[in-house]
Amino acid sequence: MDARPRAVLAFDPPTLAADIFPPHLWGRLASAVRLETGVVLTETTSAAARAQLAEAEVLIAGWGAPRVPSSAVPQLRGVFYAGGVARTCLQDPEEFAARGVVAANARAANAVPVAEYTLAMILLANKGARPAAQEYRVLREKPVLRPGVGNYQRVVGIVGASQVGRLVIELLRPFDLDVIVYDPTLAEEEAERLGVQTGTLEEVAAASQVLSLHQPLTAATTGQIDARILSLLPDGATVINTARGAVLDESALLDELRRGRLDAVLDVTDPEPPGGHSELWRLPNVLLTPHIAGSMGNELQRLGLDVVLEVERFVRGEAVHYPEELI
The missing domain is CATH 3.40.50.720 (NAD(P)-binding Rossmann-like Domain)
Structure with a gap:
């Protein structure tokens, strides 16, 4: 039998x-x-x-x-x-x-490519790769790079010590980058084990050249990254979203993007894909990818x-x- x-x-x-x-x-x-x-x-x-x-x-x-x-x-x-x-x-x-x-x-297995995508985007954002590539295409000679670009002693903010967020932290460990985390559920001893500083959402935003979003979508996190939080980011900072589109206030982000003050890497949006007339398709300081961070x-x-x-x-x-x- x-x-x-x-x-x-x-x-x-x-x-x-x-x-x-x-x-x-x-x-x-x-x-x-x-x-x-x-x-x-x-x-x-x-x-x-x-x-x-x-x-x-x-x-x-x-x-x-x-x-x-x-x-x-x-x-x-x-x-x-x-x-x-x-x-x-x-x-x-x-x-x-x-x-x-x-x-x-298989959430743990699916977290791997999301974290890898995030790591790649963090390193490229710090390197100023997107604006450099755009200017190079136009000028056909090496452009003048933004001051302070590079992956040395820059601050990366992580919102959400989720499974993906923690894996991103682990992948960032070999680099000369400072990582600061906002997650109200993250205990102090766990933060020490991860080797990261913690802060309020406001403190993390204000300190970060790159802010990477990894929080779950809940009633509390819907629109969590709003105009007030975005205004705290330093000029030239990059927002990376591989979490859920709705954790980010799109209208507030568009205001910052139109001014050219921030960059964005968006693998998720709300709605998804963005509407046909959305400025996200046209703004030069947005890298919009079709939800490819997860397993494919x-x-x-x-x-x-x-x-x-x-x-x-x-x-x-x-x-x-x-x-x-x-x-």
């Missing part, structure tokens, strides 16, 4: 499953659980989908997955999400929690490996490394 638990995949588009689980990872996954090759659910209402879900003990899902009701998966014991929050694929997460369903996500291309395989490892632990009866509370 095959002792492997029955598993179902849910992704939309379904081709995303093949990107996340290339053949070598698919083989490991298939060794741990029973899967039907080529079956990836994109909905939960058809008879075929309900039949698959009714037998599932393991749900492996990711971006675009339909929300699965607990009533459709009576045998489910584990949910493994190739992304940040497993609850997003569950219609009634509290019901799954009450049943003792184990959940794990071959980086998706890192998510796949994370999920495979968690599924293997689960099947062996071990605790998962990155559990998620469903309530």
